[in-house]
Amino acid sequence: MRGIGLYVHVPFCAARCPYCDFATAPAATALRTRYLDALAAEARREGNALGRPRARTLYVGGGTPSLLEPDEVGVLAAALGAAFDLRPREATLEANPATLDAARLDAWRAAGVTRISLGAQSLDQRGLAALGRTHQVSDVAPAVAAAHARGLAVGIDLIFGWPGQTAADWAADLDAAVALEPEHLSCYPLELEREREEADANWPGGGWPVVVRWRARAQAAAPQEDAVAAMYETAERVLRRAGFRHYEIANWARPGMRAQHNLGYWRNEEWLGLGAGAHSHLGGARSRNPVSLVEYVRRVEAGEGRTPDPAADEASDTAMLALRTDEGLDLARHAQRFGAGAAGSVRAALASLDGTGLVRLRGDRARLSPRGRLLASEVFLRLLPP
Amino acid sequence: MTQARIRNFSVIAHVDHGKTTLSDRILEMTGTVSRREMRDQLLDSMELEREKGITIKARAVRMAWTGRDGQEYELNLIDTPGHVDFNYEVSRSLAACEGALLLVDASQGIEAQTLANAYLAVEQGLEVVPVINKVDLPSIDLDVIREDLRTTLGFKDEEVLLASGKTGLGVADLLHAVVERVPPPAGDAAAPLRAMIFDSHYDAYKGVVAHVRVVDGLLEAGQRILLMATGSSSLLPELGVFAPEAVRRERLEAGEVGYVATGLKAVADCRVGDTMTLADRPAAEPLPGYRPAKSMVFAGFYPTESDAYPELKEALEKLRLNDASLVYEPETSQALGFGFRCGFLGLLHMEIIQERLEREYGVDLIATSPSVEYRVITHGGAEVLVDNPAELPDPGSIEEIREPWMKVTIITPTSYVGPLMDLAQSKRGIQRDMSYVDPTRAMLTYEMPLGEVIVDFYDQLKSRSQGYASLDYEMFEYRAADLVRLDILVAGTIVDALSVIIHRSLTMSVGRVLTQKLRTLIPKQMFDVRIQAAIGGKVVASESVKAKRKDVLAKCYGGDITRKRKLLEKQKEGKKRMKMVGQVEIPQEAFLAVLRIKDEL
Numbered sequence: 001m002r003g004i005g006l007y008v009h010v011p012f013c014a015a016r017c018p019y020c021d022f023a024t025a026p027a028a029t030a031l032r033t034r035y036l037d038a039l040a041a042e043a044r045r046e047g048n049a050l051g052r053p054r055a056r057t058l059y060v061g062g063g064t065p066s067l068l069e070p071d072e073v074g075v076l077a078a079a080l081g082a083a084f085d086l087r088p089r090e091a092t093l094e095a096n097p098a099t100l101d102a103a104r105l106d107a108w109r110a111a112g113v114t115r116i117s118l119g120a121q122s123l124d125q126r127g128l129a130a131l132g133r134t135h136q137v138s139d140v141a142p143a144v145a146a147a148h149a150r151g152l153a154v155g156i157d158l159i160f161g162w163p164g165q166t167a168a169d170w171a172a173d174l175d176a177a178v179a180l181e182p183e184h185l186s187c188y189p190l191e192l193e194r195e196r197e198e199a200d201a202n203w204p205g206g207g208w209p210v211v212v213r214w215r216a217r218a219q220a221a222a223p224q225e226d227a228v229a230a231m232y233e234t235a236e237r238v239l240r241r242a243g244f245r246h247y248e249i250a251n252w253a254r255p256g257m258r259a260q261h262n263l264g265y266w267r268n269e270e271w272l273g274l275g276a277g278a279h280s281h282l283g284g285a286r287s288r289n290p291v292s293l294v295e296y297v298r299r300v301e302a303g304e305g306r307t308p309d310p311a312a313d314e315a316s317d318t319a320m321l322a323l324r325t326d327e328g329l330d331l332a333r334h335a336q337r338f339g340a341g342a343a344g345s346v347r348a349a350l351a352s353l354d355g356t357g358l359v360r361l362r363g364d365r366a367r368l369s370p371r372g373r374l375l376a377s378e379v380f381l382r383l384l385p386p
Numbered sequence: 387m388t389q390a391r392i393r394n395f396s397v398i399a400h401v402d403h404g405k406t407t408l409s410d411r412i413l414e415m416t417g418t419v420s421r422r423e424m425r426d427q428l429l430d431s432m433e434l435e436r437e438k439g440i441t442i443k444a445r446a447v448r449m450a451w452t453g454r455d456g457q458e459y460e461l462n463l464i465d466t467p468g469h470v471d472f473n474y475e476v477s478r479s480l481a482a483c484e485g486a487l488l489l490v491d492a493s494q495g496i497e498a499q500t501l502a503n504a505y506l507a508v509e510q511g512l513e514v515v516p517v518i519n520k521v522d523l524p525s526i527d528l529d530v531i532r533e534d535l536r537t538t539l540g541f542k543d544e545e546v547l548l549a550s551g552k553t554g555l556g557v558a559d560l561l562h563a564v565v566e567r568v569p570p571p572a573g574d575a576a577a578p579l580r581a582m583i584f585d586s587h588y589d590a591y592k593g594v595v596a597h598v599r600v601v602d603g604l605l606e607a608g609q610r611i612l613l614m615a616t617g618s619s620s621l622l623p624e625l626g627v628f629a630p631e632a633v634r635r636e637r638l639e640a641g642e643v644g645y646v647a648t649g650l651k652a653v654a655d656c657r658v659g660d661t662m663t664l665a666d667r668p669a670a671e672p673l674p675g676y677r678p679a680k681s682m683v684f685a686g687f688y689p690t691e692s693d694a695y696p697e698l699k700e701a702l703e704k705l706r707l708n709d710a711s712l713v714y715e716p717e718t719s720q721a722l723g724f725g726f727r728c729g730f731l732g733l734l735h736m737e738i739i740q741e742r743l744e745r746e747y748g749v750d751l752i753a754t755s756p757s758v759e760y761r762v763i764t765h766g767g768a769e770v771l772v773d774n775p776a777e778l779p780d781p782g783s784i785e786e787i788r789e790p791w792m793k794v795t796i797i798t799p800t801s802y803v804g805p806l807m808d809l810a811q812s813k814r815g816i817q818r819d820m821s822y823v824d825p826t827r828a829m830l831t832y833e834m835p836l837g838e839v840i841v842d843f844y845d846q847l848k849s850r851s852q853g854y855a856s857l858d859y860e861m862f863e864y865r866a867a868d869l870v871r872l873d874i875l876v877a878g879t880i881v882d883a884l885s886v887i888i889h890r891s892l893t894m895s896v897g898r899v900l901t902q903k904l905r906t907l908i909p910k911q912m913f914d915v916r917i918q919a920a921i922g923g924k925v926v927a928s929e930s931v932k933a934k935r936k937d938v939l940a941k942c943y944g945g946d947i948t949r950k951r952k953l954l955e956k957q958k959e960g961k962k963r964m965k966m967v968g969q970v971e972i973p974q975e976a977f978l979a980v981l982r983i984k985d986e987l
Contacts, residue, residue, distance in 0.1 A: 061943075188940045225910075229935035250940040262943055279946065286948060309948045317947060320954075324942060356912050376938040378912060381958040384951070 003054035004282070005264040006084060008039065008076070009275030010065035011293065014096070016203055018132045018214040019159075021193050023277025023291040024063050025202035031293045035276070036072060038300040040079035042274050042289075045303075047083025050272070050282075055084045057261035058091040058112070064119075066095035070107035077111035090260040092117050092155075097143040098135035105146055115153040115259075117186075118143055122159065123176035124169055130162040131190075132214065144180045153257060155184030160235070161228040162190055163221035170231045171238065178242045183257035187235045188250050189228050192219050198291035199277070229374055236370060247326045249373050266325045268318040279309070286312040313385050315342035320380045323359075328367035349382040389641040390570045391457060394599065396464040396479055398504055399489035400497035400856060404519045408489060408551030412463060415557050416449035418629060445585070446482075446597050446643045448627040453565040461564060462643035464584065464599075466503070471732030473860060474677060477506055478584040478659045481675055482599035482643060485513040485568025487560065488539075492518050492526040496534045496823060497856035498797040504539055513568045516541045517560060522550040533824045571601075571641030578669040579603035581638070581646075581662040583613075588707040592624065592647040594656045598638070601673060603664070605638040605646070610665040614672040616657055619665050620649040653710045679711035681729025682790070682861070683736055683756045683840050684773035686717055686883065687743070688725030690750035690974060695724045701747035702726060705739060712739055717774070721883040721965055721977065722752060727774055730756075733840045752974070754883050755981055758837045761788040761864055775885040778871045781922045787887075788864040790836040793818075796847065798855035800828050805850040813838035814889065833862060837887070872926070874900055874980075875918040876908065879968040884980055893919070897927035900980060907976035910934035915970055 012027040092115040120140045192215040200208045244252035273280045277291040287306035315338035322329040335343035358372035399405035413419040449461045466479040486507045535541040549556035585597040624647040626634040638644045661672035717727040730736040759773040763786040819831035874884040897919025919927040964971035
């Protein structure tokens with residue numbers, strides 16, 4: 001077996017970020033212990049079922065996994081180590097800059113983490129306020145330094161297009177981030193969903209109306225589409241000059257520092273996701289766990305498995321995901337993997353974009369142009385099966 | 387029954403003046419329908435009529451009534467449609483009568499349409515009996531209404547009856563007045579048959595059923611009849627009267643009113659106003675006044691979903707069975723796909739057809755802006771009829787465009803005269819007269835292009851007069867005008883469904899409004915989209931939609947591939963519902979919104 005990507009979801013957060021649409025839950029939830037037990041149980045069950053597979057990459061995401069206590073980290077690491085052949089070439093921990101104290105870092109380091117993905121979001125205090133973040137700009141540099149001091153690679157996440165942000169603000173954010181010398185940068189435009197998210201069930205007190213109001217206000221005050229597009233182009237320019245390679249729509253890395261685990265998603269390889277809201281892709285089938293902690297814990301305790309995700313179409317998913325990266329889509333390989341018909345429909349779809357300059361086709365390899373990255377949905381929806 | 391004891395009459399009233407309620411009381415009082423059987427508004431049988439409170443189809447009901455002289459009389463109440471679009475049908479209903487009750491709402495007074503129909507009745511020599519209705523209402527001034535009737539139609543106060551359809555007050559007096567004032571029919575029973583068709587409808591079992599007034603001669607079941615205008619001929623399987631349900635009879639005599647199952651298959655073969663005679667003993671001359679139904683207002687009807695075209699076609703076919711005045715032919719629009727060009731008697735007729743298509747047949751449709759029929763004179767001297775702006779000949783070949791003008795009568799409380807004159811003027815109206823119906827109400831007479839009347843005039847009239855003004859109009863003449871076709875171009879392609887024929891003086895302002903509105907409605911595309919309003923090759927207004935710069939789901943980690951996919955699928959569905967104009971995707975709603983604002987210009 002080639003091995004799988006292993007994703008572990010820790011949903012707990014000190015506060016609810018109003019723009020976030022991931023599976024989150026309050027850190028102080030009464031379910032915390034039961035959740036962590038369920039996570040360990042699920043790891044055991046899945047590890048057994050798959051014959052203790054090799055985990056080539058590990059990603060502990062959330063939520064805010066960095067707020068787990070050192071002893072909780074130890075228990076989780078032990079459970080994972082028992083269930084899987086855990087010799088990852090990359091093990092990433094998602095971290096909030098405010099939670100990364102020395103004791104926790106050491107605990108994670110001991111658990112095998114090689115890389116920190118730091119949710120800085122902005123290095124401008126106004127940006128943090130506009131995004132409803134609870135950490136401070138001053139938390140970021142020490143967190144990066146602490147990780148670097150332990151030999152960990154650091155990726156910094158930034159969000160652009162927040163309410164009130166100007167082009168100059170964004171350029172300053174990029175400069176400040178580059179100055180911290182991270183190995184990796186992720187830059188996302190602020191995307192605000194209005195449909196009620198399943199994670200809302202985990203937050204007591206009916207927070208959804210507040211979230212939606214916040215999003216409506218933020219949307220109204222956020223820079224216009226053209227300005228956001230210009231910010232994206234600024235990121236491309238600034239980060240290229242700083243020596244980063246733009247290897248996926250929202251991701252830049254120093255040579256050799258691309259996020260291996262995430263590349264597994266974009267190459268539509270195999271991964272197992274443990275924890276609430278985690279998705280898996282194994283043996284050509286997608287499946288997922290419930291986002292609700294109560295439901296997740298109940299299912300694990302009852303010995304029930306994941307829910308299949310029938311909407312998937314392997315060929316078109318693979319094509320869309322591949323086009324997100326600078327590797328692009330190799331049509332010859334696509335034909336080998338899914339048949340000439342699938343490759344033919346991709347070619348037809350790409351041909352319908354002739355003249356738009358969104359896609360570049362060289363030989364068998366199709367890649368998004370810089371403009372194509374900004375208009376990727378226009379490309380992808382043509383790849384959907386009819 | 388001898389002709390001497392027959393009375394044929396109808397009721398003339400403005401919409402909402404209580405005609406239907408009063409008719410119901412009459413049916414009750416004559417014992418034609420018992421109170422127990424009485425459904426409200428018995429004569430309005432279509433669902434839509436009930437809801438809109440408008441009588442669309444005329445019906446006739448036979449009733450028995452004992453006069454003050456102790457004799458029994460046969461009364462035929464012929465219902466008339468209550469809207470200006472059905473003027474011709476009204477005139478035919480009136481032609482079947484010798485008298486009419488003129489109903490005036492005690493709280494409203496005479497309205498424009500009441501007056502128009504009263505004039506029509508007087509012109510046709512009918513005995514008109516004025517009735518003030520709803521006298522049970524509180525705080526009404528009967529003297530003002532009497533003055534209305536005196537000034538406008540010359541009625542003496544003592545001729546005016548008082549009634550309440552609601553309470554039944556005065557209804558008996560009114561029936562006595564019909565007996566005593568309305569003359570009996572005066573046809574020649576020995577002459578060849580002449581029966582006037584004043585209404586017809588399609589019955590799934592009996593085929594086309596005609597409502598007729600026998601003027602001369604005798605009509606018997608089993609005879610072969612001939613319709614003099616259309617030339618249709620058939621054997622009559624059945625005839626009878628409505629009382630109010632159909633009752634079969636062997637014969638209908640001169641002066642009588644009844645129904646005839648014609649055995650014909652389409653109402654188009656059995657036109658309102660046509661004269662029915664016997665095939666083997668035809669009348670020498672038809673009855674006067676026949677006129678084929680003439681479409682005044684035209685619009686394209688398109689299914690919202692293009693695959694619903696067969697449903698729309700079938701629904702129109704079915705409607706046409708019952709409505710000879712609805713005409714349509716297939717039409718193709720680049721923007722809207724396959725549909726039909728439809729002709730209507732007027733705007734209300736169009737609205738009724740549209741609603742019936744949507745409600746009774748479940749067809750979702752887009753209607754293009756209503757248009758009138760223009761007469762285009764080419765340099766060669768030929769006359770071309772154009773009811774679809776897209777078909778206007780090349781401007782270079784046009785000598786002159788003529789448009790239909792209407793004579794418009796407005797009755798309004800004097801306080802709204804100013805705003806209504808402004809409105810009429812903005813619609814290119816030319817004032818012809820202004821007089822007072824009574825001290826508080828004025829009558830304005832205008833000449834106005836129909837093309838302006840059908841575009842938001844009625845709604846504006848109502849809103850500027852807080853609902854008090856009433857309107858009547860009739861076709862007047864065709865006049866030359868400085869008209870041009872204004873095209874809307876999206877990325878250089880004419881959007882045929884949005885072309886309008888308008889007066890040259892309006893092109894700039896209309897062009898600007900349309901292009902600006904479209905700019906907000908056309909979503910950003912992958913390239914800049916120019917939106918222009920142009921006359922021929924000359925651009926009068928221009929806007930542009932800048933190319934879309936960003937459309938990406940940037941964050942894609944973990945398993946949320948499925949969710950991204952769902953978002954993409956939703957977006958793709960949205961695209962599917964768009965109409966392509968050249969390379970530009972335009973949402974259905976954009977057409978609808980622009981067609982809507984065009985109605986408001």
